Amino acid sequence: MVSTVTTSLADVASSDATLRAFLHGLPGVDRVGADQRAAMLGTRSIKTTAKAQAIDLAISMVDLTTLEGADTTGKVRAMCAKAMHTAEGAPRVAAVCVYPDLVAVAVSALKGSGVKVASVATAFPSGRSSLEVKVSDTALAVAAGADEIDMVIDRGAFLSGDYQKVFEEIVAVKAACGEAHLKVILETGELATYDNVRRASWLAMIAGADFIKTSTGKVSPAATLPVTLIMLEAVRDFRDVTGRQVGVKPAGGIRTTKDAIKNLVLVNETVGDDWLSPDWFRLGASSLLNDLLMQRQKLATGRYAGPDYFTLD
Amino acid sequence: MFEYAPAPESRDVVDIKPSYGLFINGEFVPGSSSFKTVNPANEEVLAEVAVASSDDVDRAVQAARKAFGVWSSMPGAERAKYLFRIARIIQERARELAVLESLDNGKPIRESRDVDVPLVAAHFFYYAGWADKLAYAGFGDRPLGVAGQVIPWNFPLLMLAWKIAPALACGNTVVLKPAETTPLTALLFAEICQQADLPPGVVNIVTGAGETGAAVVAHPDVNKVAFTGSTEVGRIIARTVAGTSKKLTLELGGKAANIVFEDAAIDQAVEGIVNGIFFNQGHVCCAGSRLLVQESVQDQLLDSLRRRLSTLRLGDPLDKNTDIGAINSADQLARIRQLSDLGEQEGASRWSPACELPEKGFWFPPTIFTGVAQSHSIAREEIFGPVLSVLTFRTPAEAVEKANNTPYGLSAGVWTEKGSRILWMADRLRAGVVWANTFNRFDPTSPFGGYKESGYGREGGLAGLEAYLDV
Numbered sequence: 001m002v003s004t005v006t007t008s009l010a011d012v013a014s015s016d017a018t019l020r021a022f023l024h025g026l027p028g029v030d031r032v033g034a035d036q037r038a039a040m041l042g043t044r045s046i047k048t049t050a051k052a053q054a055i056d057l058a059i060s061m062v063d064l065t066t067l068e069g070a071d072t073t074g075k076v077r078a079m080c081a082k083a084m085h086t087a088e089g090a091p092r093v094a095a096v097c098v099y100p101d102l103v104a105v106a107v108s109a110l111k112g113s114g115v116k117v118a119s120v121a122t123a124f125p126s127g128r129s130s131l132e133v134k135v136s137d138t139a140l141a142v143a144a145g146a147d148e149i150d151m152v153i154d155r156g157a158f159l160s161g162d163y164q165k166v167f168e169e170i171v172a173v174k175a176a177c178g179e180a181h182l183k184v185i186l187e188t189g190e191l192a193t194y195d196n197v198r199r200a201s202w203l204a205m206i207a208g209a210d211f212i213k214t215s216t217g218k219v220s221p222a223a224t225l226p227v228t229l230i231m232l233e234a235v236r237d238f239r240d241v242t243g244r245q246v247g248v249k250p251a252g253g254i255r256t257t258k259d260a261i262k263n264l265v266l267v268n269e270t271v272g273d274d275w276l277s278p279d280w281f282r283l284g285a286s287s288l289l290n291d292l293l294m295q296r297q298k299l300a301t302g303r304y305a306g307p308d309y310f311t312l313d
Numbered sequence: 314m315f316e317y318a319p320a321p322e323s324r325d326v327v328d329i330k331p332s333y334g335l336f337i338n339g340e341f342v343p344g345s346s347s348f349k350t351v352n353p354a355n356e357e358v359l360a361e362v363a364v365a366s367s368d369d370v371d372r373a374v375q376a377a378r379k380a381f382g383v384w385s386s387m388p389g390a391e392r393a394k395y396l397f398r399i400a401r402i403i404q405e406r407a408r409e410l411a412v413l414e415s416l417d418n419g420k421p422i423r424e425s426r427d428v429d430v431p432l433v434a435a436h437f438f439y440y441a442g443w444a445d446k447l448a449y450a451g452f453g454d455r456p457l458g459v460a461g462q463v464i465p466w467n468f469p470l471l472m473l474a475w476k477i478a479p480a481l482a483c484g485n486t487v488v489l490k491p492a493e494t495t496p497l498t499a500l501l502f503a504e505i506c507q508q509a510d511l512p513p514g515v516v517n518i519v520t521g522a523g524e525t526g527a528a529v530v531a532h533p534d535v536n537k538v539a540f541t542g543s544t545e546v547g548r549i550i551a552r553t554v555a556g557t558s559k560k561l562t563l564e565l566g567g568k569a570a571n572i573v574f575e576d577a578a579i580d581q582a583v584e585g586i587v588n589g590i591f592f593n594q595g596h597v598c599c600a601g602s603r604l605l606v607q608e609s610v611q612d613q614l615l616d617s618l619r620r621r622l623s624t625l626r627l628g629d630p631l632d633k634n635t636d637i638g639a640i641n642s643a644d645q646l647a648r649i650r651q652l653s654d655l656g657e658q659e660g661a662s663r664w665s666p667a668c669e670l671p672e673k674g675f676w677f678p679p680t681i682f683t684g685v686a687q688s689h690s691i692a693r694e695e696i697f698g699p700v701l702s703v704l705t706f707r708t709p710a711e712a713v714e715k716a717n718n719t720p721y722g723l724s725a726g727v728w729t730e731k732g733s734r735i736l737w738m739a740d741r742l743r744a745g746v747v748w749a750n751t752f753n754r755f756d757p758t759s760p761f762g763g764y765k766e767s768g769y770g771r772e773g774g775l776a777g778l779e780a781y782l783d784v
Contacts (some may be wrong), residue, residue, distance in 0.1 A: 024779060028577075029581065030578035030730075032750070033578065033580075033581030033585065034580070037580075037581070043423060043427065043633070045317075046317060046318075047320045050315070050318035053315065057315070101319075112741055173510045178340040230580075251681065271625050276315055
């Protein structure tokens, strides 16, 4: 879609000026229109067999998350157990997401299960530290066995127009990731405008992100439907231009099955099948899983079971 | 592959009677003959509906004349109470009205539920608010008398609201003829008038075809004629009314340009193009049926548009996930086919997404013509179907020239992120409505109407009062 790209995207980041010119040359986003489109897709009615399929797909896409100061080894072990054994016949989740110091706990708890371990890094959630600290934060998590790193961008630098700094940080963290996949958190609630969301998405992808992620979950608003829509459009257009596919992870504020299904509809009608797998789309959430399991059981049995029939871990 | 299971809205919420009479003087009375109204999605007969003869029309006008005395002398605040009551009942019975509209018209339930019916209620609420404030509107507060109103089949209930709400707010009484293919929601509205205890004769609904409409328009005791429909019929009505003291407003055809500049928000422009021409199967007089795209972004925009069209869901209008419903009638389908075939013959390239059409009923796939020139029939004639003609331009001046180069002038759309250009374009476009970075958005506070062969007079907003007051 970005027809102005004539040189390779690597050249775009060769200087502050070219990077700025490129990002500001991206088509704008009309807020009213984007909100309207997301709201319309939110009215899709997903019932019966489609709902069953969507619920299982959503479960398999969950990044089960705990990011609290009060997190302990015990808490993480319990969450890992839940990640592997969601419910009778239900798929396991995609990954668990923890702070770097708890990665080793999660890795040992999940050994052989296929559930990935993701770790936030880079002075999460504010990102307010030096590049050295961010890189070593990342290296620590990778050394402990993290499969995926969820880094935050420097929103201060982004908002002040220092795109080059944001770019170089992502490149440096990506290098520190080694084999681990890099998810870049844009913290869209702080970027405020949809134009910024689109620019930050492209910036992260050019810098080498494997996934772009909406939010830390610590800032409100977190993952809204229009923001996820714009990020999906960005990964779609990026693949058109470069041939490289990047994943999307809305995180924060997705609590109900309805929310999850709306996200899947968004994926289905914006980027289609290619993104409808845990390899390319994740839902970052903590309380969502139990609602999915509850709706799953309701669909199978016709009755709701009380909350005591779903484990709290 | 994520396939949506069928999600049909239940049709049990609406009770369709086997036959309907005419609504005259607050009661349903039999007509001398009848016709059938069908569901265009499967050709199932929904009901038998009475045909109003010229005698029936005369009775309806007499009832309206008699009611005019009571209604026009009632304080505006009292008239407002009735209109507010009608608006609330419409909201309460919204599902019923939406389902019936989709059954009779073929439009997707998503649209009748989320667009038509909420706008209908909003229109009554809006004009209810004017009823006791006419003295401040600047057109005086003297009503005209009996309004004869003839409405089309594309937005049956919404066009009824556009006609009846301002007429009643100003103190007029009405005789309204719904379109012959979509009479059912007007008849349900008649029941709502009964439920609201509206004085008998204030609203009369006479069903039938062209002859009934002609009788309404030609009746000597009608003081005001309001028509929405084709330019062809509008001309006949203008001739009929010429030389009489009747006031006339006409809302006719259109061939709107939806103009996309290279600096537009492309993803939203694509949505606006889709909403501009595929909303209501393109059965919209102000549809953005000509896409004028700046040559520099043509390829990119058309790629995005084709991709987007491939996700449109065509099928059962009552399925909540349907985007494109049925064409309203066999006649209309024939016209769309004829003009589309002509488009190919004249050298434009035709494209539709892979899309399975149901076997029964009237269906036409969403269609794009590229390589269209101003001289092609599909760039000049109103198709009134899901068919988009794509033309290109190089400069803003050329866009204006092409957009205005049509006998019509109902609406236009401008897509650009540059505010000054929007204003520059709006100043120069000869169209009653110019949408900026959106399309097909309606609001009761905003006047709507055309230039040139798209008609005269305005409906909606403060301006909409003028048509129903003795200025």
